[in-house]
Amino acid sequence: NAGVTQTPKFRVLKTGQSMTLLCAQDMNHEYMYWYRQDPGMGLRLIHYSVGEGTTAKGEVPDGYNVSRLKKQNFLLGLESAAPSQTSVYFCASSFRDRGTEAFFGQGTRLTVV
Amino acid sequence: DAKTTQPTSMDCAEGRAANLPCNHSTISGNEYVYWYRQIHSQGPQYIIHGLKNNETNEMASLIITEDRKSSTLILPHATLRDTAVYYCIGPRGGGADGLTFGKGTHLIIQP
Numbered sequence: 441n442a443g444v445t446q447t448p449k450f451r452v453l454k455t456g457q458s459m460t461l462l463c464a465q466d467m468n469h470e471y472m473y474w475y476r477q478d479p480g481m482g483l484r485l486i487h488y489s490v491g492e493g494t495t496a497k498g499e500v501p502d503g504y505n506v507s508r509l510k511k512q513n514f515l516l517g518l519e520s521a522a523p524s525q526t527s528v529y530f531c532a533s534s535f536r537d538r539g540t541e542a543f544f545g546q547g548t549r550l551t552v553v
Numbered sequence: 554d555a556k557t558t559q560p561t562s563m564d565c566a567e568g569r570a571a572n573l574p575c576n577h578s579t580i581s582g583n584e585y586v587y588w589y590r591q592i593h594s595q596g597p598q599y600i601i602h603g604l605k606n607n608e609t610n611e612m613a614s615l616i617i618t619e620d621r622k623s624s625t626l627i628l629p630h631a632t633l634r635d636t637a638v639y640y641c642i643g644p645r646g647g648g649a650d651g652l653t654f655g656k657g658t659h660l661i662i663q664p
Contacts, residue, residue: 444596473651482640482654483597498651530596532651539585539604542652544596 442466446531446545453521453552461516461548463531469543470536472514473498474506476527477547483530489514490536521552557586557641562659571628573658575641578622586617587652588626590637597640597654600626636662 447462463472470491475483475498485498487506495506503525505517514533518525528549534542558576565571577586585604589597601608601615603624608615614627628635640657 475651475654480656482656483652484654485651488651528594532597538583539602541587541599541602543599546596547594549594 444531444533444543444545446529446548448548449546450549451551453518453550455522455552457521458517458519459521459550460518461529461531461550463514463516463533463545465512465514465531465533465543467533467543468511469533470511471534471542472508473532473534473542474504474514474516475530475532476500476525477530478527486516486529521550523552526550526552556653557643557655559639559641559655559658561656562661564661564663565628565631567633567662567664568630571626571631571635571660571662573626573628573639573641573660574623575625576623577641577643580621580643582621584643586615586621586624587642588613588615589640589642589652590635591640591657592634592637600639631660631662633662633664636660 444465473488474486477483489495489508492511507515528547531545532542585602587602588600591597603615617624638657642652
């Protein structure tokens with residue numbers, strides 16, 4: 441049982457390049473989330489999804505797009521990377537029921553130069 | 554959004570109970586309080602959550618005041634591996650909207 445798996449774990453991008461971060465969960469969770477964490481800060485919600493084919497904006501959605509074509513996968517895209525997007529990105533998933541725990545991946549460390 | 558307030562850092566001796574406080578005066582009556590921790594730069598790890606009653610699991614105990622304005626996470630016998638940042642968090646606006654993370658409490662377990 442892998443839980444929540446993020447790919448890749450590390451990446452260096454040049455300004456203006458694009459990339460996609462993949463999150464996969466094998467727990468049949470309805471809800472999935474993308475967060476970013478900057479040094480010394482808590483996690484901030486970028487986008488989330490309440491089910492296959494649906495997505496919604498979080499606190500800091502600008503510069504990112506997401507897609508959830510399959511229930512188990514949640515993709516985060518950067519169309520034109522900027523240095524301000526240098527961060528550690530965490531994916532999480534949970535059941536839809538209130539009062540249930542969220543499971544987090546191990547993170548993707550992204551550096552934009 | 555349910556805002557929480559936690560001390561920036563705390564120390565605790567190994568083998569002693571670590572008591573981490575959290576104020577959440579704006580939490581509404583049907584919102585859960587969740588505790589997660591983050592060890593170094595790993596992904597956050599769920600610890601426990603509660604609504605009104607005190608809760609206990611294999612990792613910790615959660616004591617919630619009757620007015621629900623504050624809570625305390627208790628690690629009964631802290632070990633060096635419990636050194637981490639502990640987050641007391643409430644939901645952003647409902648279960649589907651994700652969790653609202655603050656800066657948490659950096660708990661340092663001293664040998």
